Amino acid sequence: MCSGECTNTAGGYICRCPRGARGNPRIKDGCIKPSLVLSISIGTGSGAGLLLLVLGAIFVTRKLKHQRAKASKQKFFRQNRGHLLQQLVSQKADIAERMIIPLVELERATNNFDKAREISRGGHGTVYKGIMSDLHVVAIKKSKVVIQREIDEFINEVAILSQINHRNVVKLFGCCLETEVPLLVYEFISNGTLYHRLHVEEPKASLPWVDRLRIATETARALAYLHSAVSFPIVHRDIKSQNILLDDTLVAKVSDFGASRCIPVDQTGDMTVIQGTFGYLDPTYYYSGWLTEKSDVYSFGVFLMELLTRKKPCSYRSSEEESLVAYFTALLAKGNLVHVLDPQVVDEGGKEVEEVAVLAMACVRMDGDHRPTMRQVEMTLENLQVPHQDVVMCGTDSSGYQVIEGRNRDDTSRQYSLEEEYLLSSKYPR
Numbered sequence: 001m002c003s004g005e006c007t008n009t010a011g012g013y014i015c016r017c018p019r020g021a022r023g024n025p026r027i028k029d030g031c032i033k034p035s036l037v038l039s040i041s042i043g044t045g046s047g048a049g050l051l052l053l054v055l056g057a058i059f060v061t062r063k064l065k066h067q068r069a070k071a072s073k074q075k076f077f078r079q080n081r082g083h084l085l086q087q088l089v090s091q092k093a094d095i096a097e098r099m100i101i102p103l104v105e106l107e108r109a110t111n112n113f114d115k116a117r118e119i120s121r122g123g124h125g126t127v128y129k130g131i132m133s134d135l136h137v138v139a140i141k142k143s144k145v146v147i148q149r150e151i152d153e154f155i156n157e158v159a160i161l162s163q164i165n166h167r168n169v170v171k172l173f174g175c176c177l178e179t180e181v182p183l184l185v186y187e188f189i190s191n192g193t194l195y196h197r198l199h200v201e202e203p204k205a206s207l208p209w210v211d212r213l214r215i216a217t218e219t220a221r222a223l224a225y226l227h228s229a230v231s232f233p234i235v236h237r238d239i240k241s242q243n244i245l246l247d248d249t250l251v252a253k254v255s256d257f258g259a260s261r262c263i264p265v266d267q268t269g270d271m272t273v274i275q276g277t278f279g280y281l282d283p284t285y286y287y288s289g290w291l292t293e294k295s296d297v298y299s300f301g302v303f304l305m306e307l308l309t310r311k312k313p314c315s316y317r318s319s320e321e322e323s324l325v326a327y328f329t330a331l332l333a334k335g336n337l338v339h340v341l342d343p344q345v346v347d348e349g350g351k352e353v354e355e356v357a358v359l360a361m362a363c364v365r366m367d368g369d370h371r372p373t374m375r376q377v378e379m380t381l382e383n384l385q386v387p388h389q390d391v392v393m394c395g396t397d398s399s400g401y402q403v404i405e406g407r408n409r410d411d412t413s414r415q416y417s418l419e420e421e422y423l424l425s426s427k428y429p430r
Helices: 032-077 082-089 093-099 103-109 148-161 194-198 209-228 283-288 295-310 322-332 345-348 351-363 374-384 409-415 417-425
Strands: 003-009 012-016 118-121 125-131 137-143 172-176 184-186 244-246 252-254
Touching: 003 093, 003 148, 012 295, 103 125, 103 137, 103 172, 103 184, 118 252, 118 322, 118 409, 194 244, 209 244, 209 252, 209 295, 295 322, 295 351, 322 351, 351 374
Parallel strands: none
Antiparallel strands: 003 012, 118 125, 125 137, 137 184, 172 184, 244 252
């Protein structure tokens, strides 16, 4: 039993490994040369070292990536004035607790902003449907760009809107400031926009007149609230059918406050960069840059015309190449409004159709001072829904609304020449 060198002795034998070898010679292949042992040891050690090096590199890379992501979030949080928002909402613990939402929460809610979760995509950004950890269904608005100098105003508006609780305003749950562009989290409204419910393909019936009138009243109620019932009057600046959402019971919800501005109560207006949608945009504001609540009134007047005619203000041109506003007011002045009204409105509406048309005309007067306030508009529309009651144009000079008789088409067209000029100029950069 010797696998090495065996030397006989008296009464026995000596078993040794060959010269230059080490190990146990009494077992098979027990003797190994040192060079082979060294090679095996070096190989084993190198493999273990390499494995440790790879694992260490992965760990360090992940740690550095996590630290960079954390630093990036902190940078964007500071850049987006997160600390200012914390100060603005800190006095109300319930608001502060929910207003600032971590990015990881929104990533989980949207499956990392999966394209399958997109519910709309527009020029200003993308809206995702998400399910929060508390099972609330939300709409998450992810804007494309943000102007740094407007971030302070944005945060201030977020803080104010977070405290608004109105049935006809989409509720803002909070925002995330850990990305380059702040994310806004709103309540999810299931029935889409008024635009898509109103402008359906023929011969499918559109919204009934009674629903259109109610939605107009609810929208006016929300705007009147924003203009006069909050600490700082809020001008929406982009009232249009695309920004009116409808819930399960078709209740109107004013949405998209991305262009909104707060005007201090001691000021009558504010000089701003022009924002809004062509066709709805107040021409006076477009040319002067001076924003007031009456700019919303003008947009709402165009919105009323859209409800009455089912024409799209941003693209409509009459056979005479007139805008919807100019054509509508000219026909109203001649008493021929039926030529532009939606046939469904003619069939279903009554006297209130003409009253709404007159109100729309008042809202789009070129001189903003002669337009009614949104509170007056709201009260007028509410009176229209009271059965067997004569409509009173609340708080305004009723003679200013007598536009069906006593004026000719040329006078009305001249009054709206500025509107025409504006619409033509809108095709080119300002």
